[in-house]
Structures are given as structure tokens and as C-alpha cells.
Amino acid sequence: MDKMLSVWKTAPKEGLELKDTAIPKIKDDEVLVKVKATSICGTDIHIYKWDEWAQNRIGKNIPYIFGHEVAGEVVEAGKNVRGVHVGDHVSAETHISCGYCYQCKTGNEHICQNVKILGVDTQGTFAEYLALPYRNAWVNDKKIPHWVATAQEPLGNAVHTVFDGEIVGKTVTIFGMGPIGVCAAGLCKIAGAAKIIAIDPVPSRLKFAKEFGADVLIDNSTDSNVQKQIMDATDGLGADVFLEFAGSPAAMKHGLGTLKAGGRASILGIFPKPFEVDVTNDIVFRGIHIGGINGRKMFDTWYKAKALLPKIGLERIVTHRFKLSEIEKGFDVLKRREGMKVVLEP
Numbered sequence: 001m002d003k004m005l006s007v008w009k010t011a012p013k014e015g016l017e018l019k020d021t022a023i024p025k026i027k028d029d030e031v032l033v034k035v036k037a038t039s040i041c042g043t044d045i046h047i048y049k050w051d052e053w054a055q056n057r058i059g060k061n062i063p064y065i066f067g068h069e070v071a072g073e074v075v076e077a078g079k080n081v082r083g084v085h086v087g088d089h090v091s092a093e094t095h096i097s098c099g100y101c102y103q104c105k106t107g108n109e110h111i112c113q114n115v116k117i118l119g120v121d122t123q124g125t126f127a128e129y130l131a132l133p134y135r136n137a138w139v140n141d142k143k144i145p146h147w148v149a150t151a152q153e154p155l156g157n158a159v160h161t162v163f164d165g166e167i168v169g170k171t172v173t174i175f176g177m178g179p180i181g182v183c184a185a186g187l188c189k190i191a192g193a194a195k196i197i198a199i200d201p202v203p204s205r206l207k208f209a210k211e212f213g214a215d216v217l218i219d220n221s222t223d224s225n226v227q228k229q230i231m232d233a234t235d236g237l238g239a240d241v242f243l244e245f246a247g248s249p250a251a252m253k254h255g256l257g258t259l260k261a262g263g264r265a266s267i268l269g270i271f272p273k274p275f276e277v278d279v280t281n282d283i284v285f286r287g288i289h290i291g292g293i294n295g296r297k298m299f300d301t302w303y304k305a306k307a308l309l310p311k312i313g314l315e316r317i318v319t320h321r322f323k324l325s326e327i328e329k330g331f332d333v334l335k336r337r338e339g340m341k342v343v344l345e346p
């Protein structure tokens, strides 16, 4: 009875393994979450494929249960738990911070020096149960279905990036129309951006961007005159804000190259390796404000996401729902770049 289905990374190669394992025992400062929905993130695809990033980042951690986007119900609470109760519906902030380093003590827990990432450094959410530090449990409105609430993590990434500077009345370029980029387009729309320009090489993703409010769609699969198209769409002025979710050096070049002098670049994409940027001419002389975005501010971003979730219609990014035991199907869909968010329900 105390066994659960769980999805493990057991071997240093592509793939995963379904296993029956013991339900985790919680510590005094943890809650036990009965997982009702968990979704597949880009990070999980790296881990599944066992690419260079995964080998370097988590080579030492296997065997372990992966997955980090989750929604479920608290079924047990340790004796030191405060503010979260049995029966609550929760999601997880995936950055488990130390609470004592310089960043944690100065309001920057999301870039904690000793951060552990759920499902990367710790046992993850692709399972029927999850032991979660209570400080990382975010209590959801019970009206939100679990299969929608699990997608709050990418929404949070988008909220953090979009609202890292002014957005009302601004012209925005968004590179990379995965779930985070699409959410960003939706948020820019709600917040009153003047014009939203979405750039991606996959036509079906551009269609999503349009549904979420993008005004101009640019297919950069052939890499032909992206900059000209952006300049044309902005009456030759360029954009006020450039949001990077693609993790692509070409996107950086085109994004910076079409930003107005004095504009803002907020970058969340992960780039496979270092590359050259003309800092003097493209950033310094043009007075560009450039910022890296990591995770979600804890928990300022979550409060914002909570208010924006019903307005953005987050359920629209969930394109596929499978049982947890069918997880391979979910990875197949994403490998073919067919879906937006794939949700697994144990």
C-alpha cells in the first residue's frame, strides 16, 4: 500500500524508467503532496535526452525521480510546518533556497548561492507523492483545476521577465514561443503593451502567440531579414523592450539590433555556449538596460501570477493530458515540437 508509481532517471543515456517505489517520508519542515498533475518542462527534455547540459548538471544525481512542475493536495504536514494545511491545494516553487546566504538575506532568494532545484538536485514531481519543504508550497485557489495550476511555473517565469521593467504603451519583441514566450505575449497584452512582435521558427507556435495577443508574427526559420521585418513593423523606430526566451545567439543579435537606444533587454533563455556580442556598439553607446532573469521572485512573482492567471486563460497552453504511466507519449509529443504544455495526471 505504501508504494507509488514514479518516473526515474536511472542510466546516463536517453530515456526514463517507471518504477514502484516507497512513498517518501516527510521531515518536520515538509509537507507530503499527493500529486494530481505534473507537467513536462524544457529542463525535463534535457534530462530525458541526456544532452551535454544534463550530463554536466545532474550526472552525479542519478538515479533519482525527475520533474518539477506540479499541483496537488497536501495529505500530511510535518510538525514545524506553518501556513500550509492538510487539504490545501498547492503548487511548488522549484528553487529551494538556503535562507541564510547574502542573497537570501537581501530579498533575492531566487538567486540563492546554495539553491537546490526541485527535480534536478532533489527528488522530483513525476510521482504519485512528493515531499516538499513547506516554504516552497504555494497555496492555490481550489477553483483552479490541478491540470491548469501545474502550469504556473512557466507563467511565473514569464511574469518575472515581462514585469522586470515598464511594459504599458511599449513595443515589445519576444523571441521564442514555447509556453513561457506565449505566456509573455499574453501578459504584455493584458498589461497594455502597444505592439507585440512574436518571433519563432515553428508556425504552430506562432499561432499560439497570436491567440495570446501577439500583433505581428515573424517566422525566423530561414533567418531571412528578421531585423528588417521588425523595423518595418515599428515604423523604423525599433522596439522598446526585447524579451529573450529562445536561448539563441541569433535571437540576441536580432533582438539587440532592433532595440531602440535606451531600451530594455530581459533575458531568460539558456544559451548552449558562450558567444560574441558587440558590447561597445550594441549596448554601451546605445544605453541599453540589460538584465538576466532567473526563476521567480519569491514570492512577489507568485502573487502577481495569481492575479494574472485567470485573465490570461492559462488553460489554453495545456495541449495534451496523459496518465503519468504514459509519460513517454508526452516526451514524444514534445520531441516532435507538437504541443505547448503536456500535463501528466497520476
Ligand SMILES: [Zn+2]
Residues within 6 Å of the ligand: 041, 042, 043, 068, 069, 153, 154
Ligand atoms: Zn519548468
Ligand SMILES: [Zn+2]
Residues within 6 Å of the ligand: 097, 098, 099, 100, 101, 102, 103, 104, 109, 112, 113, 114, 115
Ligand atoms: Zn541562500
